[in-house]
Every structure is written in C-alpha cells, then in structure tokens.
Amino acid sequence: MATRTDLSINLASGLPQTTLVRNDGMALDLDWVAGVQVNTSAIERRAKTLPGRRSVKKDYQAAWLLKAIACIDLTTLSGDDTVGRVGRLCAKARQPVRADLLEQLGLPGLTTGAVCVYHDMIPAAVKALQGTNIPVAAVSTGFPAGLSPLHLRIEEIRESVKAGASEIDIVISRRHALSGDWQALYDEMRAFRTACGDAHVKAILATGELGTLRNVARASLVCMMAGADFIKTSTGKEPVNATLPVTLTMIRAIRDYYDRTGIYVGYKPAGGISKAKDALVYLAMIKDELGDRWLQPDLFRFGASSLLGDIERQLEHHITGSYSASHRHPIG
Numbered sequence: 329m330a331t332r333t334d335l336s337i338n339l340a341s342g343l344p345q346t347t348l349v350r351n352d353g354m355a356l357d358l359d360w361v362a363g364v365q366v367n368t369s370a371i372e373r374r375a376k377t378l379p380g381r382r383s384v385k386k387d388y389q390a391a392w393l394l395k396a397i398a399c400i401d402l403t404t405l406s407g408d409d410t411v412g413r414v415g416r417l418c419a420k421a422r423q424p425v426r427a428d429l430l431e432q433l434g435l436p437g438l439t440t441g442a443v444c445v446y447h448d449m450i451p452a453a454v455k456a457l458q459g460t461n462i463p464v465a466a467v468s469t470g471f472p473a474g475l476s477p478l479h480l481r482i483e484e485i486r487e488s489v490k491a492g493a494s495e496i497d498i499v500i501s502r503r504h505a506l507s508g509d510w511q512a513l514y515d516e517m518r519a520f521r522t523a524c525g526d527a528h529v530k531a532i533l534a535t536g537e538l539g540t541l542r543n544v545a546r547a548s549l550v551c552m553m554a555g556a557d558f559i560k561t562s563t564g565k566e567p568v569n570a571t572l573p574v575t576l577t578m579i580r581a582i583r584d585y586y587d588r589t590g591i592y593v594g595y596k597p598a599g600g601i602s603k604a605k606d607a608l609v610y611l612a613m614i615k616d617e618l619g620d621r622w623l624q625p626d627l628f629r630f631g632a633s634s635l636l637g638d639i640e641r642q643l644e645h646h647i648t649g650s651y652s653a654s655h656r657h658p659i660g
C-alpha cells in the first residue's frame with residue numbers, strides 16, 4: 329500500500345491551486361498561422377502506439393490517479409440539471425474519494441480542479457463550494473453550438489462572471505475555422521477574452537467539427553494569440569470528442585506557442601473520457617510532450633462527467649484489494 333510520504337512527495341504540487349497563469353495574447357500573426365502544417369499520418373501513428381508505451385503500476389498509479397482527480401473539471405451539462413444535482417456534484421468535488429481512503433493515501437484535503445456547469449446553475453455551485461478554493465467554471469457563448477448572436481454571447485459571458493464563475497468555457501464559431509477566416513476567429517476570441525475580465529477563459533474548439541488536424545492546429549494557435557488561457561477539445565456534445573491525435577496536435581501547438589512567446593497556455597481534453605486507464609494515457613502524453621509543468625491543475629484539466637467514479641473504484645481497489653460496484657459511485 330502507498331505510504332503517506334510516497335504520495336505526498338509525488339503529489340505535493342498536484343493539489344488544486346488558486347492562481348492560474350494568464351495569457352495576454354499577441355497580435356494575430358497570419359504568416360505563422362499559414363505556416364502551420366500537420367503530418368496527420370505521423371500524428372495518428374504516434375497516438376496509436378502511446379497507450380501501450382507507458383504503464384504505471386501500484387503506488388505510482390495511485391499517485392497519478394490522485395493527480396488526475398486534482399485536474400478534473402467535474403462536470404454536469406444536462407438539460408435536466410437541478411440545484412440538487414449540482415449540490416451533490418459539488419459535495420463530490422469537495423471530497424472526491426472516501427475520506428478514509430484519502431487519509432490513507434496521505435491527501436485528506438484533495439479536491440477536484442473545478443466544477444463545470446451551465447450558466448443557470450452557477451449560483452447553486454458557488455453556494456455549495458463556499459469555503460473551498462474550488463472554482464466554478466461555466467460553459468458560455470451559446471454552448472454547445474455557439475450560433476446565437478455575437479452580442480448575446482458576449483453578454484452571456486458577462487452575466488456568468490457576475491454570477492460568480494471564475495472560469496468561462498467559450499465555444500468558437502466553427503465556421504470561421506472551416507472557412508479559414510482566422511481574422512474573424514481572432515476578433516471573436518479577443519472579444520470573449522475581454523468580456524471575461526479577470527475570469528480565466530478556455531476556448532472550446534469542438535475539434536470533431538473542424539474537419540482536419542491542420543484546422544485544429546491553426547484554430548488552437550489563433551485562439552492562443554487572441555488570449556485563450558486554455559484550449560479545450562470539445563463540448564462533449566459533438567459526435568467525436570477528445571481523441572489522442574487531436575490531443576497531440578493541440579499540445580504541440582501549445583508547445584510551439586510557448587517556445588515562441590514564453591507564455592503558458594493550458595490544455596483541457598473533454599468529452600468521453602470516463603476510464604481511469606484513459607486518464608493515465610493522457611497524463612503520460614502531457615508529461616512526454618510538454619513536461620511536468622503542465623501536469624498541474626493550473627495548466628491541465630480533464631472535462632469529465634463520469635471519470636471520477638472509475639478513478640475512485642481503482643483507488644479503492646488499490647487500498648482494499650477489491651472493487652466496489654460502479655453503482656456505488658453514481659456521481660462523477
């Protein structure tokens with residue numbers, strides 16, 4: 329079993345942080361955007377071999393899973409969300425794993441990275457998270473399609489910030505990327521960033537609707553130039569959401585942006601990530617491609633509604649040697 333010291337050392341910097349880094353952005357550099365190319369078959373090949381390439385076991389696996397928890401934006405984005413459901417989700421964010429297990433793992437204060445909800449549920453989440461450092465993230469700008477009038481999308485951001493969201497997940501207009509109108513995408517993202525004020529902004533690219541990995545790479549870059557603090561794959565509502573090839577493409581764009589500007593931008597894969605073993609693959613990929621600095625909640629989040637339950641089951645198995653039934657982990 330993991331000792332308190334083992335995991336405390338491994339996770340000392342893995343607890344949620346209250347201060348996120350900010351990206352002030354830069355002028356749109358169309359030459360840089362036009363020069364972005366993606367070798368799709370090489371990306372797909374590498375993505376295919378990654379899951380088998382690294383395996384972490386026993387205490388190390390437990391430590392990585394605890395790290396994953398600290399990086400989850402625990403999410404509910406359903407038409408039938410209620411104040412009660414959001415309250416239960418927030419209780420889970422405050423204490424993501426059974427108290428006795430967390431005690432044994434040496435991290436009694438562990439929480440998720442954030443709670444992510446629709447605008448109407450912000451007050452309920454803010455109330456339920458009072459006394460914690462867990463931020464409330466709100467999806468905004470006509471989520472998930474992003475097709476309402478621009479002034480309303482901007483106003484929605486302002487309203488969500490006023491209601492207490494300190495992180496705003498915006499959706500981009502896919503048509504700008506699909507038609508290569510990078511100036512329009514830049515201007516839109518810039519306006520969203522300004523409306524966010526001090527709130528951090530995550531740009532959802534909806535990569536499953538962008539057609540090519542080259543579009544994904546270029547849209548990533550343009551959103552970063554326009555001041556996105558995070559780039560995020562998906563709303564969770566597209567037919568294809570987070571994938572490993574898309575992840576490789578986006579985190580390499582983040583690396584290029586960092587290399588050229590010195591600015592850190594975070595990454596959030598979202599949609600369909602529900603298994604602990606998949607979370608481990610994502611973490612390994614981030615470590616390989618971006619390094620340990622990006623394995624902190626201020627630069628990496630999973631957008632997930634059901635990943636936590638599986639991680640909790642694996643941790644329970646790690647400590648007790650047996651698996652609990654998944655219905656015992658209905659939330660998260």
Ligand SMILES: O=C[C@H](O)COP(=O)(O)O
Binds near residue numbers: 403405565631633635
């Ligand atoms: O942003 C988060 C996603 O909507 C969550 O998607 P999921 O329900 O497939 O985990």
